Amino acid sequence: MKKLAKFFMIAALVFGFASCSDQEDAPVLPNNPTDNQEDVDKSNGTQDEEVNIAQMMKEEATEHSNVTFIDNTTGELIYGGMAPLSIDFSSFEDYATVITLKDTGIKYEIYLPAEEVKLNLKFRNDERIFLGISENLRLNKDKTIPFEKELLGFRCDCDDEKHKHGSGIFDSDYYYRAENDYMTCLYDSPQLVQLEVHPNKSGEEQLLQFSFGDYKPLWGAGIRIIQAAK
Numbered sequence: 001m002k003k004l005a006k007f008f009m010i011a012a013l014v015f016g017f018a019s020c021s022d023q024e025d026a027p028v029l030p031n032n033p034t035d036n037q038e039d040v041d042k043s044n045g046t047q048d049e050e051v052n053i054a055q056m057m058k059e060e061a062t063e064h065s066n067v068t069f070i071d072n073t074t075g076e077l078i079y080g081g082m083a084p085l086s087i088d089f090s091s092f093e094d095y096a097t098v099i100t101l102k103d104t105g106i107k108y109e110i111y112l113p114a115e116e117v118k119l120n121l122k123f124r125n126d127e128r129i130f131l132g133i134s135e136n137l138r139l140n141k142d143k144t145i146p147f148e149k150e151l152l153g154f155r156c157d158c159d160d161e162k163h164k165h166g167s168g169i170f171d172s173d174y175y176y177r178a179e180n181d182y183m184t185c186l187y188d189s190p191q192l193v194q195l196e197v198h199p200n201k202s203g204e205e206q207l208l209q210f211s212f213g214d215y216k217p218l219w220g221a222g223i224r225i226i227q228a229a230k
Contacts, residue, residue, distance in 0.1 A: 053084070054101055061099070064089045070100040085131070085212055085221035088122040095119075107222040114200040114230035120192060127190035129214045130155070130172040137182060138209040147178040147210075152188055172214075182208055200227045 054071040061069035067089050084106035089097075096111040110119075123131055137145045152175040175188040186194040193212070200206055208225040 057086075057099065057101060060089055064092075066092060066094055066096050068096075068098045070098065072100055072102045074103055083219050085129075085214070085219045086124045087221065088124055091119060091121045093119070105220050105222065107224060109224045109226065111226045112197055112228065114228045116199050117197045119195045119197070121195055123191045123193070123212075125191070125219060129219055131187055131191070131193055131212050132172060132214065133176075133178050133185050133187070133193075134211045134213070136210070137180060138207075139182065140207050141209075145180050145182060147180055147185070149176050149178045151176050155190075197225060197227065200230060203229055205229045 054073050058069050058071060061067045084101060086106070087108060089099075092108075092110060095117070098109040100107045100109070123129075133147060135146060137147060139145055149171070151171065154173055155175055156173075177187075178185045182198055184196040184198070186196075188194075197208070206227050206229075208227060209223065211220060211222045213220040
């Protein structure tokens with residue numbers, strides 16, 4: 001895990017300062033696990049060692065029997081895409097989860113029972129990144145349900161005037177609670193989102209889709225919940 005933590009610190013620097021408008025500065029997601037292996041070996045652990053995101057996630061998935069990791073990266077430059085918001089695999093407990101990494105981002109597909117489920121999603125990106133939820137929940141691909149959001153306290157313990165929080169313009173300055181008839185999302189501490197998925201009373205399997213982002217947008221994660229029928 002120390003190696004994984006080091007990787008995400010490096011990834012934050014790589015993606016956090018990338019510009020999608022400049023071809024030479026656009027972020028590069030890793031190649032397949034076997035690519036650049038010779039260069040990595042030669043680096044002998046120096047700071048020039050190339051970090052392979054896909055390989056890191058693949059190795060972690062082997063430690064969790066409920067997680068399947070799919071590497072769909074090509075190693076090509078991406079433009080207008082978002083770097084992956086990474087969630088600790090232990091967040092999914094015993095629920096079957098498929099994680100797909102692509103050049104344009106990451107998707108977490110979680111299979112849940114019809115009963116109410118509470119998940120603590122532990123994000124491993126820099127704690128300064130804002131874990132904003134999408135404005136809407138997409139139900140069964142054909143219906144859009146808005147989240148009602150309540151702003152809570154400021155995310156930083158700092159001088160109000162210095163950071164101009166008093167303007168009330170930027171939601172990203174605050175923690176929040178977002179909810180609708182299908183789920184409740186509580187974000188009130190760094191790098192942790194408490195997600196409560198309400199019982200499925202429809203009598204049929206249902207799909208719940210939404211996303212998290214940092215409002216830049218440089219970081220993002222798509223969430224797709226497949227909830228069983230009762």
